[in-house]
Amino acid sequence: MDNGMPGWAAWGSLAEEQLAGEARALLDESRRAPVGRARVERLLDLYGQRYDTLPGYLRDIVGEIEVRD
Numbered sequence: 001m002d003n004g005m006p007g008w009a010a011w012g013s014l015a016e017e018q019l020a021g022e023a024r025a026l027l028d029e030s031r032r033a034p035v036g037r038a039r040v041e042r043l044l045d046l047y048g049q050r051y052d053t054l055p056g057y058l059r060d061i062v063g064e065i066e067v068r069d
Contacts, residue, residue, distance in 0.1 A: 015047060016055075016058070018047075019043070019044075019047045019049065019058065020057075020058055020061065022043055023043065023058065023061045023062050023065070024061055026039065026040065026043065026065055027061055027062075027064055027065050030065045030066040030067070031066065033066075034066040034067055034068040035065065035066070035067060035068070036067065036068060036069075037067040037068065037069055040062065040065055040067055044062070051063075
């Protein structure tokens with residue numbers, strides 16, 4: 001998936017929805033107390049994604065997660 005494009009079609013909508021669900025859960029958790037930045041990074045790595053290549057709605061979810069360093 002490192003061919004220069006996000007590859008969402010190849011990545012699959014099921015995986016995209018799973019990432020969205022996990023990101024929403026992390027966002028909910030972070031509203032109670034900030035989560036470690038490394039957890040967010042691991043989540044994106046798990047799905048082979050980077051923040052700057054996420055679709056807008058996922059970038060919005062991930063961008064709202066309260067993190068601590």
